[in-house]
Amino acid sequence: MKLLLTSSGVTNRSISEALVELLGKPITESSALFVPTGVYPFAGGAGSAWDAMTGSRADRVCGLGWKSLGVLELTALPTIREENWLPAVREADALLVWGGNVTYLTYWMRQSGLADLLPSLDSVYVGVSAGAIALTPYNCDAEFNQQFVPDGHEMALATDKSLGLVDFTLYPHLNHPDMEDTTPANIEKWASGIPAPTYAIDDDTALKVVDGTVEVVSEGDWTLFNG
Numbered sequence: 001m002k003l004l005l006t007s008s009g010v011t012n013r014s015i016s017e018a019l020v021e022l023l024g025k026p027i028t029e030s031s032a033l034f035v036p037t038g039v040y041p042f043a044g045g046a047g048s049a050w051d052a053m054t055g056s057r058a059d060r061v062c063g064l065g066w067k068s069l070g071v072l073e074l075t076a077l078p079t080i081r082e083e084n085w086l087p088a089v090r091e092a093d094a095l096l097v098w099g100g101n102v103t104y105l106t107y108w109m110r111q112s113g114l115a116d117l118l119p120s121l122d123s124v125y126v127g128v129s130a131g132a133i134a135l136t137p138y139n140c141d142a143e144f145n146q147q148f149v150p151d152g153h154e155m156a157l158a159t160d161k162s163l164g165l166v167d168f169t170l171y172p173h174l175n176h177p178d179m180e181d182t183t184p185a186n187i188e189k190w191a192s193g194i195p196a197p198t199y200a201i202d203d204d205t206a207l208k209v210v211d212g213t214v215e216v217v218s219e220g221d222w223t224l225f226n227g
Contacts, residue, residue, distance in 0.1 A: 001118055001119065001121050001122070001123060001124070001125045002022045002123075002124045002125070002208075002209070002210050003124070003125045003127070003135065003166070003207070003208070003209035003210075004018060004019055004022055004124060004125070004126045004127070004206055004207070004208055004209075005127045005132035005135065005170060005206060005207040005209065006126065006127065006128050006129075006132055006172075006201075006205075006206040006207075007128075007129060007132070007172035007173050007174070007201050007202060007203045007204075007205060007206070008060060008128065008129065008172070008173070008203035008204075009057070009060025009061045009126075009128045010059075010060055010061060010064060010126075011060060011203055011204055012204050012219045012220075013219075014217050014218065014219050015204075015205075015206045015217055015219075016064075018206060018208045018215075018217045019064075019094075019124065019126065021208075022124045022208065022210070023093055023094065023124055025093075027064050027065050027066060027067075028065050028066070028067055029067055030066060030067055030093035030094060031066065031067055031068040031069075031070075031091070031092050031093045031094070032062075032066045032068070032069050032070075032092060032093060032094040032095070032096050033069075033070050033071070033072040033088065033089065033092045033094070033095055033096065034052075034053060034061065034062050034069060034070070034071050034072065034096045034098065035071075035072050035073075035074060035095060035096065035097040035098060035131070036049035036052060036053070036071065036073070036098050036100075037073060037074040037075060037098075037100070037104070037105055037108050038097070038098060038099055038100030038101055038102070038104055038105030038130045038131060038134075039052070039098055039099065039100035039101075040075075040100065040101075040104070041100065041101040041104045041148040041149075042100060042101065042148065045100070048100075049098070052098050053071070060128065061096045061098070061126060061128060062096065066094075070088065070092075072085070072088075072089065072095070072114075074105075074108040074109060074111070074112040074114060075108055075112075077112035077113065077114070078111055078112060078113075082113075086117075089114070089117065089121070089123075090121065090122075092123050093123060093124065094123055094124045094125075094126055095121070095123050095124070095125050095126065096126045096128075096131075097125065097126065097127045097128065097131030097132075097134065098128050098129075098130075098131055099128045099129030099130040099131055100129075100130045100131075101130060101141075101145050101148050102130040102133045102134055102139045102141050102142075102145055102162060103139065103141075103142070103145040103148075103149060104145070104148065104149070105130050105131065105134050106134045106139075106161075106162050106163055109134060109163065110163075115163050115165075118135075118163075118165060119165065129172045129173065132170050132172060132207075133162060133169075133170050133172065134162050134163055135162065135163055135164075135165045135166050136162050136163075136164070136165075136166055136168060136169045136170050136196075137161065137162060137164040137166075137167070137169060137196055138161065138162060138169045138194050138196070139161060139162050140169065140170070140171045140187075140190055140198075166209060166212075167196060167197075167212070168196055168197045168198065168199060168214065169191070169194055169196050169197070169198045169199070170198070170199050170201065170207070171187045171190065171191070171198055171199070171200045171201070172201055172203075173202065173203060174187070174200045174201055174202040174205075174220075174221055174222065174223070175202060175221065176202070176203070182200075184200065184223060187200045187223075187225065188225055191225035191226055192225075192226075194226070196226070197224060197225070197226050198224070198225040198226055199214075199216070199222060199223075199224055200222060200223045200224075200225065201216075201218070201220075201222045202218075202220040202221045202222065203220065204218060204219045204220030204221075205217065205218035205219075205220045205221065205222045206218070
């Protein structure tokens, strides 16, 4: 897959141009599936999912002018025949994976079978926050995510690990005014304990990844730790 890993979606012209380059055609000629699953564990999660699709944040992924757009709900897939959802995933030009709880999202990516499919897809994977972290080896939000995991549930056994489909880690929302943990000093402290390079990116930055090669696309601020 070709990857566009973002902090907050397609927030500026540079990231939009990177997406079009990865698609190989205009967004208006491309099909996409939107994955809202990661946001459900939080209070108001259902409303946040709807807002991402239709509200104030829709222009970051869903409202970009796709030729066609569908919703891929990962929690439903284990109970659906593969022939009724797999072709749509294989045919989509892009998978738009929204943010939320990394632990919950990666659990359902595995349970649904999507995690195993990703390396074989020709789609462009557009990850937003948790949707981007999910592909990395380590979850920078593990401690925060833990409080939303049901007591005794198997997903609690690996809250610090993600899918590991790339060889670097990602810390989004660099210097976000409403997130105390996103200061460079705090991110550097976390990164010092991780045996992989860590990209800290703000909401105007994305990582474009093609065949394992990372290119930073930014109109904002970013830092690479342990690089």
